[in-house]
Amino acid sequence: MPTFAAPAKINLSLRILRRREDGFHELETRMCPVELSDAVKVELADEVSLTCSVPGIPVGEENLALKALRAFEREAGIEAKVRIHLEKRIPSGAGLGGGSSDAATVLLALNEIYAADISKPKLAEIGGGFGSDVSFFIYGGVCDCAGRGEIVTPVEGRNPLDGRRVILLKPPFGISTPWAYKNWRDSTGYPDFDYAPQTVDGQKMVNDLERPVFEKYPVLGCMKMWLREQTGVDAAMMSGSGSTMFAICEKGATLSAIAENARAIFGETLWVCETRIQE
Ligand code: C5P
Numbered sequence: 001m002p003t004f005a006a007p008a009k010i011n012l013s014l015r016i017l018r019r020r021e022d023g024f025h026e027l028e029t030r031m032c033p034v035e036l037s038d039a040v041k042v043e044l045a046d047e048v049s050l051t052c053s054v055p056g057i058p059v060g061e062e063n064l065a066l067k068a069l070r071a072f073e074r075e076a077g078i079e080a081k082v083r084i085h086l087e088k089r090i091p092s093g094a095g096l097g098g099g100s101s102d103a104a105t106v107l108l109a110l111n112e113i114y115a116a117d118i119s120k121p122k123l124a125e126i127g128g129g130f131g132s133d134v135s136f137f138i139y140g141g142v143c144d145c146a147g148r149g150e151i152v153t154p155v156e157g158r159n160p161l162d163g164r165r166v167i168l169l170k171p172p173f174g175i176s177t178p179w180a181y182k183n184w185r186d187s188t189g190y191p192d193f194d195y196a197p198q199t200v201d202g203q204k205m206v207n208d209l210e211r212p213v214f215e216k217y218p219v220l221g222c223m224k225m226w227l228r229e230q231t232g233v234d235a236a237m238m239s240g241s242g243s244t245m246f247a248i249c250e251k252g253a254t255l256s257a258i259a260e261n262a263r264a265i266f267g268e269t270l271w272v273c274e275t276r277i278q279e
Contacts, residue, residue, distance in 0.1 A: 001085065003111075006105035006279060007033035008096040009136065009245050012164065013197075014153060016184055016208045022201040023131070024148045025181050030096075030157060031133075032142040034166055036275040038186075039087035039100055040065070041107040052086040053079045055125050063105035067130045072107055076116040091271055093174015095240030104137030115247055133240075141278075147250045156224055159202035159278050161248065167233075167255050168261055168273040170244040173277045175213055180241035183212035193221035194228075196259050198235040200248050205235050215276045223266060248277075 009031045017026040018099030023108035050059045050066055059068070066086055073080050084106060090098030107123050110116070118126075120138055128150030135150045136143050136180035142155040142182065189195055196207040197219025214221035223245045239246050249255060254273045263270055 001083075002109075004040045004042065004105045004109045004139070006038040006040045006090075006098075006101040007140075008036045008038075008090045008275075009033050010277075011094070011207060012161070012203055014207045014240065016181075019185060021212060022269075024087060025184065027149055029145045029149060030142065030155070031136050031145060032135075032161070033140055033278045034168075034275045035278055036090060036096075036107075036168070036273055038090050038102055040105040040109065041085040041087065042082050042106065042113065044113065045081055045083040047081055048083075050084045050086070052088060054088045054092075057086075057088070057092065063097045064131055064134070065080065066105045067126060068106040068127065068134070069110065071126045071130060072110045072116070072118075075118060076110075076114060078114060078116070078146065080110050080114065082110070082113070084208065087155065091170055091174070091244075093176070094244045095238065095242045096168070096244055097137065097240065098187050100127075100131045100133035101137045103127060103131060104134045107134075107138065115217040121234055124150070125208075157252050159259065159277070161181045161203055162279045164277045165225070165249045165251070165255055166260055166275050166277060167247045167249060168239075168244050168265070168271075168275060169227065169260075171266065171267040171273040172271070173225075173243060174175060175217070175242040177241040180209050180213050182218070184209060184217070187212035187215050190218050192218075193225055198237070200234045203247075205237055207238050209241050210238045213238060217243070219266070223262075226262075230261070232258070233243075235260070235275075
């Protein structure tokens with residue numbers, strides 16, 4: 001079955017400018033893909049079907065992968081009869097964009113399979129219609145995203161963080177994105193944590209959603225602060241609306257030691273992933 005890689009993302013910075021009339025929040029965020037990815041398998045079939053390696057993920061029309069398929073059909077004016085299988089490695093409710101990346105990958109795959117020749121800006125526009133992060137995944141690479149997140153500008157030139165090793169920590173619970181945004185305005189943040197921008201290789205790193213999320217789940221603030229204290233870690237913060245914390249590590253850092261200590265401190269149910277920023 002032809003397989004397409006759907007990478008995870010991390011937010012190098014996420015600033016919220018204001019709440020909009022439509023309930024969404026106006027953003028300025030810089031995102032970049034990492035090597036961790038889902039495998040999205042797409043092949044021609046007699047009828048549409050969607051399966052997923054992880055039980056409990058809904059595989060009906062509410063799944064973003066099928067929303068992508070329906071949006072493609074409308075744009076291309078064809079009936080897309082394919083079997084889609086999602087081999088999940090990116091956890092859900094993690095702030096890593098897994099569902100959006102799968103959807104963007106379905107759009108790209110169908111465009112290729114049906115030789116529909118829809119341009120990237122058009123695919124990004126279609127994707128932005130059903131998920132704020134889908135447009136980013138159509139482009140790939142480091143991008144600045146504005147509006148709800150769907151106005152994407154690829155960053156020119158080499159990313160100074162290219163190839164940097166990254167460690168991802170996620171507790172067994174996820175965070176609801178609507179909840180995190182809804183609580184942003186009134187949140188003062190849990191007092192003991194540092195929310196100030198960190199700078200690595202000229203990249204300013206800050207996430208405005210940390211305040212509401214750490215206020216309700218202080219353990220996540222503890223994880224961020226713990227990561228920052230580890231030898232070989234240059235910066236650590238939350239990705240998107242959480243619950244994943246990530247650390248940007250120095251080239252020679254021993255990630256396996258950090259991973260092992262993280263499990264010892266935060267428990268065996270912690271999901272730990274060693275990856276790197278895509279070059
Ligand atoms: O577009 P997406 O499905 O990722 O958004 C999920 C929810 O997160 C939205 O329904 C909204 O409540 C919130 N959100 C927001 N502002 C954004 C993006 C998402 O308020 N820029």
